[in-house]
Amino acid sequence: MILQIASTIDNLLLSVPFIYNNVDVLPIAVPLLAGALMILFRHRIKFQKYLNLAVSIIILILAFLLITKVIVNGPSAYAVGEFGKYGIVLVADLLSSSMVLLTAFISLMCVIYSYEYIESESLNQSYYALFNLMIAGLNGIFLTGDIFNLYVFFEIMFLASIGLIFANEKLSSTLIEHKFEGAFKYLVLGMIGSTIMLIAIITTYGTIGSLNMADIALKISILNQEGRLPWQIVAAGLLFIIVFGNKAALFPLHYWLPDVHPTAPTPISAMLSGILIKVGVYGILRIVFLIYAPASSYYLPVLMLISLITIVVGAIGAIAQTDLKRMLAYSSISQIGYVFLGLSIGTAGSIAAAFVYMIFHAVAKSMLFLTAGGVIHHAETRDMTKMGGLIKTMPFYSAAFMIGAMSIAGIPPIAGFFSKMYLLKTGLEAGATIAVFIALITAFATIYYMFNSWISIFWGESLKNKRFHSSHEMMLPIAILCVFAILLGILCNPVFEAGDIVASQIIDPELYISTVLKVIPR
């Protein structure tokens, strides 16, 4: 049925050839243009607000059209300019187009939430422009098929997100020195990461002589078949894993995340925890299973060990926190460990489970952060021990937080349960018994810290506070995300089917490579 709907939409789209032919590049081009326009219109407040909303909706529609095109016609490649494989190629397979759709959806929710939440001065000066640049960077990372272009989009996304961390909230409970310190850590680690990434790119280019992902993958697999895989290739892949592991907050490089994500204003925290750490997962999926696929036997055991440590460290950190947003940030670390566990087991089923886990976690965690923003504004503190009794004054937020907590902890009717169960099941099928056991034990810790924080926020003695009134603009995105968290749980079959297709495309990159090589002659 989904295929029928998709092909109908695809046929409709064929009548607009400009959009149909360029739908691969438009999700990058539209926010880049919008980011420039926002700076020009920064004195016209109302106009800027509606323009930004329109741009976000347009990107969501474009992402939707892109994924229908990919579902109907298979992966598509788009050559920017006519430079063949020395130019830039954009590749949209099911993984990247679904990541673009997820980005567009979560960012639309965050934009609607921002109107009421962010202080008007910083909202009008730079917030919209930087937000659009960040979206352009994210879409670029997901769609590009060229590793140097990946680096450029990575930097665009990174610099824009630093600017966004400094946006002020209306009723701020974050001290400016915390913002400075968090941003400085983020900036320093990001700069080290980009230096390492550049070295890895140049090492690969100097050895293989190409920057195109599909071309590199093909050449490395040929070299591997001939039995002369250069040792630098393995090292370059490891450097890439360090860079993307830093973005995804894997264990030895996780300590910046609980400082940065909570100090950012809430919609940006939701973007950082919902989408930006998934960039790391996406990158490592591409590195391990596409580009350096012959060397993946070196990487996967290391990744599994690191992911298990990440799960445990994140859960312990989350249990110890009294600060609401820091608790959610530590929970993000722990959950990203689950995604990497599925990735590192390396069978088709477990990669599908990791993909589904990633999507469900993005929906649930961004909803939890948005809810936490409302709660923090109401209670005027981020300390959970000073909150209490909020269920009387904000019943909507307590229900939303409950649904999010159930999804993260994995309680049956909500989306998170199915992904967690599928992940553990496929892990057992692949024979990773000890890893699954550790993950299962930590899942109990997840239940503890999510519901313990819910109880300490919403039950107990009530606070009397009338300064903050939650508006519809803040409640609407939370409600939509709630509905999605429940619907994805009840109707999770299409997502799992998509996950299976994604996993089969990842495990066997033949389709990806042949799609790219059709566009770029060798």
Place this chain on the structure above:
Amino acid sequence: MNFFIALLVSFLFGLGIYLILNRDIMKIAIGFGIMGHATNIFIVASGILQGEFVPIIITKINEYTTFIFGDDLASGIIAPIIEGTSEAGMYADPLTQALVLTAIVISFATTAVILTLIYHIDKEFETTDVNKLGRMKG
């Protein structure tokens, strides 16, 4: 890669990392600048190749586009090398020079951001010592 260039790159990297491990955040910014230069030299140096093939397009026009791509795995050529012989036996790959321009622009932008951040930290707290700035524990 030339031995002395390799030595220079490693020396600059060491200097950059030494400065990054410093307590003063201004020196951290300078360290990143030096490390960026080391990376840029590394990029340019990796494009200097020796051999009998030059990266200049002479023959074999591809039927799809008007550009030529001829890397030949069978004869062990895996760089972007097009047929033809250079006279001196030494040539530079033009693509790395295009890459280094982009890398310089990006490192310029990140350096601008970190210097702005340091300026505001200095104005707010009147210190640039990391140990005195560390307020977030746990």
